[in-house]
Amino acid sequence: MAEAHQAVAFQFTVTPEGLDFHLSREAVRQLYLAGISSWKKRLVRAKNSFLTGVYPASPSSWMVVVMATASSFYCQVDPSLGIIARIRHCLPESRLLSYESRTMVSAALFSTGVWLSAVLLFRQALKLLLSYHGWMFEPHGKMSRSTKIWVALVKVLCGRKPLLYSFQTSLPKLPVPSVEATVTRYLESVRPLMDDEKFSAMEALAKEFKDKTAPRLQKYLILKSWWTTNYVSDWWEQYIYLRGRSPLMVNSNYYAMDFLYVTPSHIQAARAGNVVHAILLLGTPPWAPSVVHPRTGDPHLDTPKLGTFFGHPGAHDAHWAPTIGQPQLGTSVRHPKAEDPPLGTPIWAPPVGDPYRAPSGGEPPFRRPPELGTPRAGHPQAGDPHWAPPPPFGDPQLGTPKPGVSGAARWGGSVWGDTGSTGAAGGWMGQGWGAQGGWGVVPHAQGHLPSPQFMLATDKFQLGYTEGGHCRGEPNTQLAPPQRLQWDLPQECRAAIEGSYRLAKALADDVDFCCFQFTQFGKGLIKRCRTSPDAFIQISLQLAHFRDKGRFCLTYEASMTRLFREGRTETVRSCTAEAIAFVRSMADPRQTRAERQRLFKLAAERHQLLYRLAMTGAGIDRHLFCLYVVSRYLGVQSPFLAQV
Numbered sequence: 001m002a003e004a005h006q007a008v009a010f011q012f013t014v015t016p017e018g019l020d021f022h023l024s025r026e027a028v029r030q031l032y033l034a035g036i037s038s039w040k041k042r043l044v045r046a047k048n049s050f051l052t053g054v055y056p057a058s059p060s061s062w063m064v065v066v067m068a069t070a071s072s073f074y075c076q077v078d079p080s081l082g083i084i085a086r087i088r089h090c091l092p093e094s095r096l097l098s099y100e101s102r103t104m105v106s107a108a109l110f111s112t113g114v115w116l117s118a119v120l121l122f123r124q125a126l127k128l129l130l131s132y133h134g135w136m137f138e139p140h141g142k143m144s145r146s147t148k149i150w151v152a153l154v155k156v157l158c159g160r161k162p163l164l165y166s167f168q169t170s171l172p173k174l175p176v177p178s179v180e181a182t183v184t185r186y187l188e189s190v191r192p193l194m195d196d197e198k199f200s201a202m203e204a205l206a207k208e209f210k211d212k213t214a215p216r217l218q219k220y221l222i223l224k225s226w227w228t229t230n231y232v233s234d235w236w237e238q239y240i241y242l243r244g245r246s247p248l249m250v251n252s253n254y255y256a257m258d259f260l261y262v263t264p265s266h267i268q269a270a271r272a273g274n275v276v277h278a279i280l281l282l283g284t285p286p287w288a289p290s291v292v293h294p295r296t297g298d299p300h301l302d303t304p305k306l307g308t309f310f311g312h313p314g315a316h317d318a319h320w321a322p323t324i325g326q327p328q329l330g331t332s333v334r335h336p337k338a339e340d341p342p343l344g345t346p347i348w349a350p351p352v353g354d355p356y357r358a359p360s361g362g363e364p365p366f367r368r369p370p371e372l373g374t375p376r377a378g379h380p381q382a383g384d385p386h387w388a389p390p391p392p393f394g395d396p397q398l399g400t401p402k403p404g405v406s407g408a409a410r411w412g413g414s415v416w417g418d419t420g421s422t423g424a425a426g427g428w429m430g431q432g433w434g435a436q437g438g439w440g441v442v443p444h445a446q447g448h449l450p451s452p453q454f455m456l457a458t459d460k461f462q463l464g465y466t467e468g469g470h471c472r473g474e475p476n477t478q479l480a481p482p483q484r485l486q487w488d489l490p491q492e493c494r495a496a497i498e499g500s501y502r503l504a505k506a507l508a509d510d511v512d513f514c515c516f517q518f519t520q521f522g523k524g525l526i527k528r529c530r531t532s533p534d535a536f537i538q539i540s541l542q543l544a545h546f547r548d549k550g551r552f553c554l555t556y557e558a559s560m561t562r563l564f565r566e567g568r569t570e571t572v573r574s575c576t577a578e579a580i581a582f583v584r585s586m587a588d589p590r591q592t593r594a595e596r597q598r599l600f601k602l603a604a605e606r607h608q609l610l611y612r613l614a615m616t617g618a619g620i621d622r623h624l625f626c627l628y629v630v631s632r633y634l635g636v637q638s639p640f641l642a643q644v
Contacts, residue, residue, distance in 0.1 A: 171567075185613075
């Protein structure tokens with residue numbers, strides 16, 4: 001919608017009398033506000049880039065150094081040992097630069113050089129300190145003397161108010177593990193899953209790889225780590241993130257649900273209005289929500305360029321408020337259903353699969369990421385002959401789940417699967433959010449990526465509702481009503497949309513998911529047992545999978561590598577020999593309780609060790625991935641890497 005406003009700002013027509021110009025004041029106003037907002041963002045980014053670049057120093061410290069140098073120089077004390085005089089001698093003589101002025105400029109230049117040298121020195125010292133990871137392997141609740149000294153030095157060098165990326169240039173580079181260590185850990189991870197014959201064959205391939213192929217590949221990888229900030233990130237982004245065409249829906253996206261025990265309001269338009277306002281409170285994003293779809297009975301807030309059904313004039317106003325959003329969104333929900341397609345007809349489908357795949361003998365329907373709307377399968381609604389009221393809130397005692405955003409996804413045609421974030425608001429189900437996985441990674445979150453926790457807290461504790469459940473404040477009745485957006489799509493795009501819808505529905509139909517409340521105990525009890533909650537959950541998953549399938553398999557758990565510059569993720573292979581031993585003991589009635597506790601403790605300690613190794617750059621999969629990429633570049637065939 002923002003692009004549409006800009007497109008109609010200036011119009012002209014050619015008439016026999018000449019050119020007839022038409023000027024839209026509202027469009028010009030929107031262009032003016034967009035320009036002001038853009039320049040403000042540029043200035044803020046430039047300021048943050050400067051503050052991040054000079055961290056752990058600050059502009060005020062530069063002023064202190066300049067003033068101290070100038071004061072000492074005029075007190076007949078030369079802290080530069082003659083360097084200021086040499087700089088002054090090199091400056092050109094001019095009427096505009098007197099002797100005193102050149103002295104001040106020389107002192108400022110000398111002070112700036114000293115300040116920049118101190119910044120680089122402190123940054124290198126901080127990088128050396130952050131390269132120490134011994135604290136991570138110490139027992140919980142105990143701290144060695146070296147770690148205490150390390151903590152004190154880091155606090156001294158860290159400064160007082162760091163920004164989000166202040167430490168990015170001070171972080172050490174991700175080290176390249178040795179081939180011997182990586183191959184050894186890999187064999188340990190697959191040993192419980194292979195019989196003796198297969199494992200002997202894998203050991204032979206690993207030995208051949210270490211002796212013949214790996215040394216050459218490792219040299220190139222070490223060379224790459226010297227001239228890049230992170231030897232994994234660029235290849236991982238290029239070959240995994242950007243070239244992967246598998247759907248994000250089900251495979252990568254995560255969801256967030258509403259409060260468990262309270263529902264602030266049962267009026268869905270009021271909830272949606274407060275949520276939109278909460279998003280904008282965190283910072284005006286470039287994708288300000290502006291559309292809503294009423295077909296499922298739950299309004300979906302999407303981006304302007306991805307909007308498919310209703311455009312809201314108030315969404316482009318800088319003073320968007322809940323009292324503006326509630327009547328706008330409510331009008332869309334109450335829109336006459338006669339204009340809608342027949343029930344069960346998918347109008348839109350998410351770009352699931354590969355939207356750039358060309359049909360036989362033709363051009364691909366999309367030459368860039370498709371700017372299409374969210375999938376909208378037809379569902380019965382109030383007033384329709386097949387409509388039935390939704391189920392009430394689940395009973396925690398009976399284990400009945402509370403409906404959430406996962407319920408909105410089960411039709412395969414009501415949630416935009418591959419966009420950044422999709423929200424659903426309903427009177428009976430509350431709020432639900434589905435988002436791309438990057439939104440859940442805290443170190444990657446920017447100021448314009450609002451978290452569900454922020455929106456829920458703002459909705460409940462800051463904005464609030466009236467006693468009747470409506471948004472607080474007086475509604476703005478001067479706004480134009482929402483306008484339905486019409487689309488004219490070629491047949492190629494319609495065919496691609498239908499294919500995406502079928503794939504999305506197949507994925508959704510393949511998922512049987514139930515979310516319910518578990519109130520017996522939480523992570524507090526697990527911690528009191530001096531056990532890692534993450535290890536507890538991972539071992540429990542292994543036990544549940546074995547009881548369900550009767551076998552074990554390789555298990556992926558993501559670990560952060562943010563201790564290093566531009567670090568992303570690493571894989572933790574949580575199906576260990578210790579975890580398998582514990583699971584088998586749980587299936588053996590002859591095992592005693594004490595023996596099971598001992599095996600569980602060993603499995604938890606092993607899992608923690610693997611997680612710490614992954615966080616400190618000693619993982620398995622990223623190193624093997626980079627070795628495989630180097631082998632493809634060099635045209636080297638490796639049977640070991642082909643089977644990993």
